[in-house]
Amino acid sequence: MVKMSDVAKIANVSTATVSRVLRSPETVKENTRKKVLSVIEELNYQPNILARHFRRNETNTVLVIVPNIMNTVFSEIVGGIEQAASISGYKVLLRNTNRDVRNEYEAIDHLKQRQVDGMILLSERLEKQTILNISQQYPVVLASAYIEGLKVPTVSIDNISSSREATEHLIKLGHKRIAHICGSLFSLISRDRVKGFNQAIYQNEIQMESVLIQEGDFTFDSGYNQMLKFLALDVPPTAVFAANDEMAMGAIKAAKENGLRVPEDLAVVGFDNIKFSSIFEPALTTIAQPKYEMGKKAMELLLEQMKGVVHTKSQYVLDSKLIIRESCGAKMAELV
Amino acid sequence: MVKMSDVAKIANVSTATVSRVLRSPETVKENTRKKVLSVIEELNYQPNILARHFRRNETNTVLVIVPNIMNTVFSEIVGGIEQAASISGYKVLLRNTNRDVRNEYEAIDHLKQRQVDGMILLSERLEKQTILNISQQYPVVLASAYIEGLKVPTVSIDNISSSREATEHLIKLGHKRIAHICGSLFSLISRDRVKGFNQAIYQNEIQMESVLIQEGDFTFDSGYNQMLKFLALDVPPTAVFAANDEMAMGAIKAAKENGLRVPEDLAVVGFDNIKFSSIFEPALTTIAQPKYEMGKKAMELLLEQMKGVVHTKSQYVLDSKLIIRESCGAKMAELV
């Protein structure tokens, strides 16, 4: 392995100069710089990055903690992160937690051991206090979940308002009996979406029964199963708001299998706007999250933090948008 | 920052002993070990991993190069890689290339600079010779594309045979005019799938016209558009084999919009078995790739390579399987 001292010797300069040519070329006279560069070329010298990391105590790497990379919502956020990171010469270390807190703690060790310069947390199993602690010591950005009152840089959408908007959309279409299939309630996102749903219901003085809220786990099957419960009610709902698109699709499948037409007999709204929600039949009305942009923004915030920029603002709420397609019946209504 | 020498001083031993306690505890007497461990505990000592990486010239990190992490086929493979990696204490550095070769070359520099101990390549833009070169110098595993005659450890399915099987399935169902929507032909996978398609056609002495093979780019829209071309033919095909599920769905959409029923008027088979293919209506008949397992196997091979194990076998072909659902009409045929 060619090392810096080899280059220095042949170029007839000191290693300090070689180092400067690489890290702050403007401080080296042009002649010298050219000479050094040509020797580097000639010897095909590659700096030992590990030595640099060690000496500088930084790695140009960020850790991304994801519950499950196989979920398209997360993989799109990661896509945005990766894009922003690589533009700035940063690398992305990916850690799947499979929703196990122990894996999250392990991941935090990477931070403590300086294996990464910062961390983006897409996960939500850690205690509020733990997150606060580490974010006071290391650059950390949360993405996807807004935690009330937590002064840690966060990129998210407003889950409460979006859910309210989705639900109000159903109310405006004339529905009076509206159900909600929420995600696992240990997740803050799910709780927020329930909150928004309830706000819409109460503000519009719609009748509410607790049986009209059922907990799923964000999977297609859980959407299907919870819908079956609704259908078994004496008076089933005429509209369902599901906390994500997958469950919305499951609910629609259950409805169809029971002879209901969507949207004619049952209106459905989902959340996330995953790729397939437009392909699905009926095309899903849903709340679009700017997933890729959330990732990008999160990485940009992290970059600034790592540079030492201190933000007064800590919560970045990106715009979400209700996308009206077929499953809610609005388009059908227009035609009438 | 507490360092090893601090621990050594307080425990009244040398740094060598502390290091041994951490790296090969069995070589240290129990008393000493306990004493050292308790001091480590007491001081809350965290070894400086960067120093270790530097000294040992290894990082316990592998690089995964992916065309696009937002594509579920790749994110599932990455899921398998991550799982196998974290079990063995390895970290995963993720690099999206967006199908730009320059990004692949950049990624290779990481290997040369020893920033990672090995690499898994899910991408296919590099020259055969380039891949061979780097794989002779560093631990490398290819996943997803089998490159004929290339002696580099590879995990893949048999794309040719699988395509043949998919096509023959359509032939057995009585179709005589079968079309193929292939993926971008710069991709080896696409070319292999075309090959398998052709084999089935010729071996069964089915009529063939070159207009019955159209090139898409693995997107829903391209499937839709190519299907429109087929529908515009004087004698349109009665069956279509698409090189991935997304294009199959696009094709089905186009068919439906033109008044055809699937599978009654048009049989369709896809490839990949992405999650949504079972939800789609009609549920897609498709070739299931063991994506997660491919990732896992690739990582396991890489781990062995990094340990120095030399394999005589270099191509690992995992089982793929034809999953018969609704879109091909086989179930309908059974009922008759």
Add this chain to the structure above:
DNA sequence: ATACTAAATGTAATCGATTACATAATCGGC
């Protein structure tokens, strides 16, 4: 030409764990 400032380069310490080699402690057998 001189004196002074600014720019360019060099010298050598430094980051902290690992490990080859050297030394010391322990054990077993007689």
Add this chain to the structure above:
DNA sequence: GCCGATTATGTAATCGATTACATTTAGTAT
């Protein structure tokens, strides 16, 4: 209790780039 073998521990060099500080060179004004 002594010797050789084995096991445990210590000493100190080492990995290679970075950078504080020292020194030299170039540039400018008088």
